Amino acid sequence: MLISFSLSLQAQKHEIGGFLGATNLISDIGRTDYINPFPKEMSDGYSIPIAVGLLYRLNYNPQHTLRFSLGYYNEAYNDKVAIEDYRYQRGYQFRNSIIEAAAVFEYNFFPINSEQEKAYSPYIFGGIGGFLSNTPVVNVYHQFQRDALGMPIKGGIPFDSSIEYETKKNIGFSLPIGLGFKYKFGWNWVVSAEVGFRPTFNDNLDLSSPKDGNYHFFVENDLLKFYAENDVISRNNEILENTKIGNPSTNDWYVFSGLTLTYAFGRPPCFCD
Numbered sequence: 001m002l003i004s005f006s007l008s009l010q011a012q013k014h015e016i017g018g019f020l021g022a023t024n025l026i027s028d029i030g031r032t033d034y035i036n037p038f039p040k041e042m043s044d045g046y047s048i049p050i051a052v053g054l055l056y057r058l059n060y061n062p063q064h065t066l067r068f069s070l071g072y073y074n075e076a077y078n079d080k081v082a083i084e085d086y087r088y089q090r091g092y093q094f095r096n097s098i099i100e101a102a103a104v105f106e107y108n109f110f111p112i113n114s115e116q117e118k119a120y121s122p123y124i125f126g127g128i129g130g131f132l133s134n135t136p137v138v139n140v141y142h143q144f145q146r147d148a149l150g151m152p153i154k155g156g157i158p159f160d161s162s163i164e165y166e167t168k169k170n171i172g173f174s175l176p177i178g179l180g181f182k183y184k185f186g187w188n189w190v191v192s193a194e195v196g197f198r199p200t201f202n203d204n205l206d207l208s209s210p211k212d213g214n215y216h217f218f219v220e221n222d223l224l225k226f227y228a229e230n231d232v233i234s235r236n237n238e239i240l241e242n243t244k245i246g247n248p249s250t251n252d253w254y255v256f257s258g259l260t261l262t263y264a265f266g267r268p269p270c271f272c273d
Helices: 085-090 229-242
Strands: 013-026 040-042 045-047 050-061 064-078 093-108 119-143 160-174 177-185 189-199 215-219 253-265
Touching: 013 064, 040 064, 050 253, 064 253, 119 189, 119 229, 160 229, 177 253, 215 229
Parallel strands: 119 215
Antiparallel strands: 013 050, 013 253, 040 045, 050 064, 064 093, 093 119, 119 160, 119 177, 177 189, 189 253
């Protein structure tokens, strides 16, 4: 990339357009396919894994391009469609959405950015991205059990613990990599089909592994007068263990499969010595 930047940047040519396709996660919930752009079956119907966004390309020689994009990815998965028995029996599901801004370097194997009516080329790309997604928050409430009249039973039987889940926004980073095929037509139009993988440094895109800092524990008034503090701590540790189902040694990936369409404008690049 540094060598490419040293080339002449006179008379740059630009492309602007959008992309449309589907997305899937490689995670700890649902099917384990690397590429699965099809609708996802959920307990309340189907979820369409749409991926849509805008992009801008800066072509600075016939084979090298910088691309900037802003995209939205709708993610959903259900253990009930997994082929692994342990996932199917577990029965977890999730929904999440990802908003991504990315900058990648594209290498076209054949010249395609020159002034020509038609051209085609396979290409590869790699870069860096930042994204905004939901991450899980777990609220735990320790309270007395109640009798038939709703009065607290203070001691003699174990206390109750209830769990409520919510989400908050989280910023993460990804490393977009992938490949595709471009076709240029009508002098100014470029359509391409591509598959792009986004390895992340995040294990919570499937909401399966809440961070310890996202657990909030609440204890009812006077509960510690009737139960030992170690009993509450033991219950907290049990909840921490049982509510984390993800594999801590692997992070989640999200995948895009689809089409891009751009319009080229501006003067054609000058590639003279």
